[in-house]
Amino acid sequence: MGILRFVAARAALGVLTLIAVSILLYLGTQLLPGDVASALLGQSATPEALAVLRAKLGLNEPAYLRYLHWLWGVVHGNLGNSLTTGTPIASALMPRLGNTLFLAGYAAIIAVPLAVGLGILSAIREGSLMDRLASILSLATISFPEFFVSYILIVVFASELGWLPSLATVYGGMDFWDRVDATTLPAITLTLVVVAHMLRMTRTSTLAVMSAPYVETAFLKGLSRSRVVLSHALPNALGPIINVVAINLAYLVVGVVVVEVVFVYPGVGQLMVDAVTKRDLPVVQACGLVFAIVFIGLNTIADICAALANPRLRSRKRQ
Amino acid sequence: MSAAAQDMLLQIRGLRIEASNGAVLTNGIDLDLRRGEVLGLIGESGAGKSTLGLAPLVYARAGCSITGGEILLAGQDLRKLDANGRRSLRGVRVAYVAQSAAAAFNPSMTLMAQVCEGPIRHGLMGRREAEAKAVELFRALDLPTPETFGQRYPHEASGGQLQRAMAAMAMSCQPDLLVLDEPTTALDVTTQIEVLAKLRELIREHNTAALYVTHDLSVVAQIADRIMVLRHGKMVETGTTNEILLSPREAYTTALVAERQAAMSGHGVAEAARGETVLTVDDVTVKYGPVVAVKGISFTVSRGETVAVVGESGSGKSTLAYAAIGQIEAAGGAFRFGPAALPPSFKNRSLEQRQRIQLIYQLPDIALNPRQKIGDILGRPVAFFEKTSAAATKARVAELLTLVGLPLDYIGRFPGQLSGGQKQRICIARALAARPELVICDEVTSALDPLVAEDILKLLKKLQDELGVSYLFITHDLGTVKRIAHRVVVMLKGQMVAEGPTADIFDTPPDDYTRKLLLSVPEMRTDWLDEALARRDIWRGGIAAVPA
Incomplete structure (x- = not known):
C-alpha cells in the first residue's frame, strides 16, 4: 500500500467516523425526554399549542428524515437556528469557536514544546533529580481538578500579585496582545492539565526504544547519550508521542468547559453549557459536532503523521 | 618492552562480571590477544561468551556490571577510563558487530548515515571522506551497487547484506579490535559462507584482531587462530583451533566436538521399505x-x-x-x-x-x-481428547512425563522453573498427549x-x-x-x-540448489572455507545459472 493510498484510506475512515458520530449525536438529543416543542412551551403548554409548534418545527417527520435534513444543512454550512434566540447558530458559534481555538492554540504553544522537551530531557537523564522532579510536579498538577488549579492561579497572580486579570474577557476587534494578556491564566491552567500526560508518554516511549538492540549498537559506536536519544531513540518513538500530543490538543479544544466557566471566557464550551441548561438542542448538536470534527480531525492527522515517520511506509514508492 | 609485549593487544586478567541479582556471569577469566589474531569464544547459551566479548568495550548489558579484574588494551587499563574515555574507545579502537544486523540497525536511518556516524561523531573524518570510505568498504564487502547502497534503509536490504553493512560500520574507524557476536548465526547457510568469507578477508587485510563469539565449532574453525571454550562463566580450555578440534583435553570440549562430528558424518536413517x-x-x-x-x-x-x-x-x-x-x-x-x-x-x-x-x-x-503448571499443560489435552477422569488424567500425565524422561515431581512446576531443553520435552509430551x-x-x-x-x-x-x-x-x-x-x-x-x-x-x-546447499554447510576443519570457495568458483564457472 502506497503512502497516498494510506492517507486517502485514513481520511475516508475519519469522514466515516464523523458521520457515525453525527448520527449518535442526533439520536442522543432525540432520546432526551420531552421534545423541543414541550421544552419551548414549558408548563403552560396546551396539547393544541404543542401540535402547532411541532408541525412548525417539522417534528412530525420521521427521525431519519429530520436527520438527513439537518445533515444536508450542516454540509452546506447551515447549522440551523437557535431555539431560544431564533438566530442562525453559525453566527453565534463561529466567533466562539475562534475564541476557543485561540485559547487552545495559546496553551498548545506553551504545553507541547514544554512537555515533549521535558520528556526527552527526562529520558536522557533517566533517574536524575530533574527527571524525578519533572515526573512528580507534572503528576501533582494533573492530580488537582482544573477548577482548583484555576482558582489557585487567580488567587496568586490576579488577586495577590495583580499581574494578570482574573476574568478572561475578550471581545471582537480586541488588540492581539490584550487578548494574550487576558487569556494567559486560562492558558497556563490548561497547560498544567495537559503537560503531565504528554511528558510521561514522551519519556516512556523514548525509554522503551532505549532497550532496542540498535540503541545498544549506537552506544557501542561511542555516541553520547544525548545523541543516542535524539537521533536513534526519538525518531522511532515518534508514533506514540504524536498520538498522545493529538489527543491532548483535542482535549484543549473539547475539554475546556470547566476552565471557560471559571474564567468566564466566551468559548464553545460555555455556549454548549448554556444551551444545555436552556434545552436548546440544535445548539448542543452543533457544538457537539464541532467538537467531534476537531477530535477526529486531529487524530486522523496524527495517524498520518505517525505513518509518515515510519520509513517503511514512507519509502515504499522507491521500490 | 620486548617485541612480543608490543605485539600484545588485549590482555584480560581475572575478569569478573556480575548481574545485579548476584549471579556471576564470568568468573576469573584470563585472555590474551595479539594484534591481527582471531580468538574464537565458544560455549552454550549462558556460558558468558557474549558478556566476555563486550568486556573490551567496557560495556555490560543492563543489570550487569564488571566487578573485578583488569582489561588492558595495548597496556592501558580500560576499567580506569571515565565516561568520555570509554566513549572515545568504543567504535574507534574496539568495534562491535552484533548477532542480528536486522535488529542492530536503526530502522529509521539510512545505512550510510549509520555507517558514517562513528567517524563523523568521533571527529575522525568529514562527511564526504567518511562516505567515500564507506563506499570503499561496501565495495570490498561485495555489496550491490556500492555507490548507492548506503541510501537504503535497513528494511530494503537482505539479511546477508545487512550483516556485511554491519561489518562495514564496525570497520569505519579502523579499529584495532573487532568483537563479532555470532555474526552469521541468523543467516541462511548459503548466505553464511559469503559473509564468513568476507569477514575473514576484511580482518586479514586490515590486520585487525578479533574476538569471534559463536556456539558453532564449524564456523569458528574457518576464521579463528585460537579457540577458548567457556562454560558457566568459566574457561574450560583454550588452545589453537586445531588443538581444540583434533585433540580436545576436557570432557565438555570432547562432547561438543563429538556432537558436531555426529552431525557431519550422518547419512540419514535408512529404512527397509516404506510403511503404509x-x-x-x-x-x-x-x-x-x-x-x-x-x-x-x-x-x-x-x-x-x-x-x-x-x-x-x-x-x-x-x-x-x-x-x-x-x-x-x-x-x-x-x-x-x-x-x-x-x-x-x-x-x-x-x-x-x-x-x-x-x-x-x-x-x-x-x-x-x-x-x-506442567500438570495442567499436559492434563488439558489428555482430558480434552480422551475425556478421562481426573485420576486417569493424572496417571496419563505421569506416563507422558516418563516417556519424555522427566521426573514425576515436575507436575507441580511452572515452565519458568525448567531449562530450555526440559521445556521442549514438555512440548513433545503435550503433542504426544x-x-x-x-x-x-x-x-x-x-x-x-x-x-x-x-x-x-x-x-x-x-x-x-x-x-x-x-x-x-x-x-x-x-x-x-x-x-x-x-x-x-x-x-x-x-x-x-x-x-x-x-x-x-x-x-x-x-539438482544445483541442493548441491549448493550441501556445499555451504561448514565442516569442522580449518581448511574447509578455502576449499568450499575454490569448489564453488569452479562450479560457478561450469554452471552459469545458479539459483540464488
Whole structure:
C-alpha cells in the first residue's frame, strides 16, 4: 500500500467516523425526554399549542428524515437556528469557536514544546533529580481538578500579585496582545492539565526504544547519550508521542468547559453549557459536532503523521 | 618492552562480571590477544561468551556490571577510563558487530548515515571522506551497487547484506579490535559462507584482531587462530583451533566436538521399505494474498518415518507445515490423511482428524503458558481428547512425563522453573498427549544448544521406535536432517527441488540448489572455507545459472 493510498484510506475512515458520530449525536438529543416543542412551551403548554409548534418545527417527520435534513444543512454550512434566540447558530458559534481555538492554540504553544522537551530531557537523564522532579510536579498538577488549579492561579497572580486579570474577557476587534494578556491564566491552567500526560508518554516511549538492540549498537559506536536519544531513540518513538500530543490538543479544544466557566471566557464550551441548561438542542448538536470534527480531525492527522515517520511506509514508492 | 609485549593487544586478567541479582556471569577469566589474531569464544547459551566479548568495550548489558579484574588494551587499563574515555574507545579502537544486523540497525536511518556516524561523531573524518570510505568498504564487502547502497534503509536490504553493512560500520574507524557476536548465526547457510568469507578477508587485510563469539565449532574453525571454550562463566580450555578440534583435553570440549562430528558424518536413517502412507501432500499450493508461498508440492509421509523438509528462510517450509495442520488454508491441492482428504481449515476438521496430527513449536519458551503448571499443560489435552477422569488424567500425565524422561515431581512446576531443553520435552509430551500418528516438528531444535538439541533428537528417535509415530520435520539445519531423517524434501522459493531417501539426496544431489546447499554447510576443519570457495568458483564457472 502506497503512502497516498494510506492517507486517502485514513481520511475516508475519519469522514466515516464523523458521520457515525453525527448520527449518535442526533439520536442522543432525540432520546432526551420531552421534545423541543414541550421544552419551548414549558408548563403552560396546551396539547393544541404543542401540535402547532411541532408541525412548525417539522417534528412530525420521521427521525431519519429530520436527520438527513439537518445533515444536508450542516454540509452546506447551515447549522440551523437557535431555539431560544431564533438566530442562525453559525453566527453565534463561529466567533466562539475562534475564541476557543485561540485559547487552545495559546496553551498548545506553551504545553507541547514544554512537555515533549521535558520528556526527552527526562529520558536522557533517566533517574536524575530533574527527571524525578519533572515526573512528580507534572503528576501533582494533573492530580488537582482544573477548577482548583484555576482558582489557585487567580488567587496568586490576579488577586495577590495583580499581574494578570482574573476574568478572561475578550471581545471582537480586541488588540492581539490584550487578548494574550487576558487569556494567559486560562492558558497556563490548561497547560498544567495537559503537560503531565504528554511528558510521561514522551519519556516512556523514548525509554522503551532505549532497550532496542540498535540503541545498544549506537552506544557501542561511542555516541553520547544525548545523541543516542535524539537521533536513534526519538525518531522511532515518534508514533506514540504524536498520538498522545493529538489527543491532548483535542482535549484543549473539547475539554475546556470547566476552565471557560471559571474564567468566564466566551468559548464553545460555555455556549454548549448554556444551551444545555436552556434545552436548546440544535445548539448542543452543533457544538457537539464541532467538537467531534476537531477530535477526529486531529487524530486522523496524527495517524498520518505517525505513518509518515515510519520509513517503511514512507519509502515504499522507491521500490 | 620486548617485541612480543608490543605485539600484545588485549590482555584480560581475572575478569569478573556480575548481574545485579548476584549471579556471576564470568568468573576469573584470563585472555590474551595479539594484534591481527582471531580468538574464537565458544560455549552454550549462558556460558558468558557474549558478556566476555563486550568486556573490551567496557560495556555490560543492563543489570550487569564488571566487578573485578583488569582489561588492558595495548597496556592501558580500560576499567580506569571515565565516561568520555570509554566513549572515545568504543567504535574507534574496539568495534562491535552484533548477532542480528536486522535488529542492530536503526530502522529509521539510512545505512550510510549509520555507517558514517562513528567517524563523523568521533571527529575522525568529514562527511564526504567518511562516505567515500564507506563506499570503499561496501565495495570490498561485495555489496550491490556500492555507490548507492548506503541510501537504503535497513528494511530494503537482505539479511546477508545487512550483516556485511554491519561489518562495514564496525570497520569505519579502523579499529584495532573487532568483537563479532555470532555474526552469521541468523543467516541462511548459503548466505553464511559469503559473509564468513568476507569477514575473514576484511580482518586479514586490515590486520585487525578479533574476538569471534559463536556456539558453532564449524564456523569458528574457518576464521579463528585460537579457540577458548567457556562454560558457566568459566574457561574450560583454550588452545589453537586445531588443538581444540583434533585433540580436545576436557570432557565438555570432547562432547561438543563429538556432537558436531555426529552431525557431519550422518547419512540419514535408512529404512527397509516404506510403511503404509500416513500423510499425502498432493499438489499443495498456499498463497498469502497474491504471493504464492508454496507452489504445487507433492510427497508422502509413511508410518514410523521421518520426512525432513529443508530450505532457507522464505522457502515456504513453515508455511507448508502450518497448511498441513490447517492453521493456514491451502489455496490448491489437498492433504490426505490415510485415504481421506483433510479439509483445508482446521475449523472444518473433525476432532479425530485434529487429534491425529500434532505440532511442536520452534520456541519452547513461548509455547508454554508461564502461569500454568506442567500438570495442567499436559492434563488439558489428555482430558480434552480422551475425556478421562481426573485420576486417569493424572496417571496419563505421569506416563507422558516418563516417556519424555522427566521426573514425576515436575507436575507441580511452572515452565519458568525448567531449562530450555526440559521445556521442549514438555512440548513433545503435550503433542504426544493426543496420541497422534503424525507430529509436525517446526525447527524444534534450532533454539537449543547443540548438546541439548542432540538429546532432544535422540528422544524423538526413541519415541518413534516405541510409538511408531511419523514426523514431518521442518528445519534449516542439514546436520539435523542427516541424523534423523529417512527421507528429505528440499524446498526453494516455495517449490520442491528435490525429494527422496536422505542418503541418496546427500550423496548424489539431484539438482544445483541442493548441491549448493550441501556445499555451504561448514565442516569442522580449518581448511574447509578455502576449499568450499575454490569448489564453488569452479562450479560457478561450469554452471552459469545458479539459483540464488
